[in-house]
Amino acid sequence: MSKDFQIGLVAAAVALPKEYETSESIANASGIPQHVIETKMGIVKKCRANADYHPSQMAVDAAKYVLKDVDRDSIDLILWTGSEHKDYLVWSAGIFVQRELGLKNAYAFDLSARCSSNVLGIKVAKSMMQTDSKINRVLICGGHRTGDLVNYQDPNSRFLYNLSDGGSAMLLERDGFNPILESKIITDGSFSLDVIIPGGGTRNPHHQNMSKEEKCLQVPDVAGMRERLADRSISNFIKVIKNAATSSMSKPIDYLGLLHMKKSAHDEILNQLELKQEQSIYMDHYGHFGAPDQVLSLGLAERRNLLKKDDHIVLASAGIGYTWSAVSIKWEKPCFKQITLNEFEK
Numbered sequence: 001m002s003k004d005f006q007i008g009l010v011a012a013a014v015a016l017p018k019e020y021e022t023s024e025s026i027a028n029a030s031g032i033p034q035h036v037i038e039t040k041m042g043i044v045k046k047c048r049a050n051a052d053y054h055p056s057q058m059a060v061d062a063a064k065y066v067l068k069d070v071d072r073d074s075i076d077l078i079l080w081t082g083s084e085h086k087d088y089l090v091w092s093a094g095i096f097v098q099r100e101l102g103l104k105n106a107y108a109f110d111l112s113a114r115c116s117s118n119v120l121g122i123k124v125a126k127s128m129m130q131t132d133s134k135i136n137r138v139l140i141c142g143g144h145r146t147g148d149l150v151n152y153q154d155p156n157s158r159f160l161y162n163l164s165d166g167g168s169a170m171l172l173e174r175d176g177f178n179p180i181l182e183s184k185i186i187t188d189g190s191f192s193l194d195v196i197i198p199g200g201g202t203r204n205p206h207h208q209n210m211s212k213e214e215k216c217l218q219v220p221d222v223a224g225m226r227e228r229l230a231d232r233s234i235s236n237f238i239k240v241i242k243n244a245a246t247s248s249m250s251k252p253i254d255y256l257g258l259l260h261m262k263k264s265a266h267d268e269i270l271n272q273l274e275l276k277q278e279q280s281i282y283m284d285h286y287g288h289f290g291a292p293d294q295v296l297s298l299g300l301a302e303r304r305n306l307l308k309k310d311d312h313i314v315l316a317s318a319g320i321g322y323t324w325s326a327v328s329i330k331w332e333k334p335c336f337k338q339i340t341l342n343e344f345e346k
Contacts, residue, residue, distance in 0.1 A: 007126045008176025009329060013065035013338040014296050015058050016166040016286075017049040021147070026161060029152035037161075038284070042263040046164035046287025048147050055086040056093050058143030058167025060100045065338035066139065066169040072101065076135045078108035079125055081117035081291050082142020082167065085149060089200070097141060106139070114319030115259055116185070117142065118168065118291035119327050122315075123183045125172050136174045143167035144290040149197065151216035160195075160217050162260055164287025168295035178335055181248035181328035184240040188232065191322040194225040233318070234265065238272050240326040241316050248328035254311035255331075256280045257297035259318065260288035278306065293317060299336045307331050 022045045027034040037043050049058070059082055067075070080094030087093065094108035113120040118140065125138040146163040172180065199214035200206050219225060245253050256275055258266060260283045270280055281300050283293065294315035301307050309332060316326040 005130050006175055006179045007129050007172055008332075009122075009170060009178040009180060009335055010173045010176040011066045011070070011171040011335050011337055012169065012295055012299065013062045013336060014166060014168045014292055014299060015061035015065070015143075015338075016047045017053050017058075019048050019050055020045045021048045021164075026152065030158075030161065032158070040262060040264070041158070041161060042260065042266070042282065042284045043162050043287060044284045046147070046162060047166050047289070049145055049165040053145075053165075055082050055143030055145050055167065056096050056100070058082075058165070059093070059097050059141040059169065062143075062167045062169035062338075063097065063101055063139060063141045066141075066171045067101065068337060070137075070171065072103055073105050075103045075106045075137050075139050077125070077128065077138045078103060078106050079121045079138065079140045080108065080110040080142050081112075081121040081140055083144040083146055083290055084112055084114075085146055086143070093142070103139070113323045113325070114321055115288070115290045115293070116317045116319035116323040116325040118170070118294060119183065119315060119317050119325035120185065120323075121291075122170070122172070122180055122327050123185070126180045129172065129174055138172045139169065140172065141167070141169035142291055144292065146290055147287070149215075149217045151213055151218075154213070154216065154218065156219040156222040157195075157217055159262070162288040164289050166286075166289040166292050166296070168289075168292035170295060177332040179330050179332075181330060182244050183325070183327040184243035184247070186236050186240055186324045188236070188322050190228060191225065191320070194221060195219055195320045229322075233322075233324075234268055234272070236322075236324040237269050237316060237318065240324045241269075241273065241314055244316075244326040244328045245312065245314050249312045249330065251310075251312045253314050254279065255301055255307060255313050257294040257301070257313065257315040259293035259316070260284075260286065281306075291317070302334050302336050307334075309333065
């Protein structure tokens with residue numbers, strides 16, 4: 001990629017709620033022993049927002065850190081990569097973020113690939129900037145409250161118990177540092193009906209007597225999903241990570257920013273890639289936000305001095321549906337503006 005078309009990640013931030021849910025409370029609600037919650041599911045605690053902290057505000061809060069000392073009139077595009085479970089149904093959250101931040105010269109749209117939305121957002125933003133010379137700065141942001149959608153009494157959805165709440169923002173800039181390199185995405189429609197919220201769509205519209213269970217994520221065919229995932233999930237993770245990495249740099253991966261998943265799956269991915277534990281961060285004190293996981297992982301790595309100039313970084317995720325995604329970045333210098341983590345690091 002020539003310098004004229006280099007697109008860089010120049011700023012990033014996360015905005016996390018002060019509140020959290022502990023492994024003990026999840027154990028009490030689900031009936032699963034606390035040690036299983038912590039050691040197998042990998043949840044010591046996870047971020048949970050109060051009733052008044054909505055996804056749009058999480059995105060705005062993270063974006064304010066990213067845009068500090070940046071001319072807001074210079075933002076050309078806003079991509080909402082937050083949750084589909086947002087403030088209102090059938091609502092354009094990105095345009096609301098535009099209003100709240102006063103980004104009058106930008107236009108906005110919502111983009112969704114579930115937990116892969118940030119990786120897809122980076123790919124889309126880079127492509128648009130390369131093909132439209134008028135787009136020089138892109139804000140990618142979103143908020144998540146998917147912790148609302150968990151039913152601890154449903155044993156079929158145990159792999160979703162790690163869902164948590166928080167927001168992230170990234171600023172991409174033409175000719176910026178930390179250049180975005182190559183990406184790879186795989187989708188598999190055979191999983192498209194495996195995780196759904198039964199109530200609220202056109203098949204089962206909202207009504208006053210809708211049960212709590214109908215408003216939560218459910219897995220209609222848990223046995224079939226497990227069988228198919230066992231055959232494809234790790235292999236597809238490895239495919240997208242290796243493809244993005246080898247298409248980008250001859251240098252091996254130095255740091256892998258992964259979404260939160262059960263510990264055994266996290267370790268298996270590192271093992272197959274021949275990476276050491278210190279080349280990634282297991283986020284058992286934060287939970288699985290959705291798309292912000294990789295942003296938080298990168299911020300933690302920067303804070304802990306795990307990144308150095310010219311490192312080869314890969315951000316990888318998977319979204320229910322299923323979408324596996326990865327993007328490579330050449331690390332040149334720090335870019336994080338804010339990580340509100342003090343409460344969670346105690």
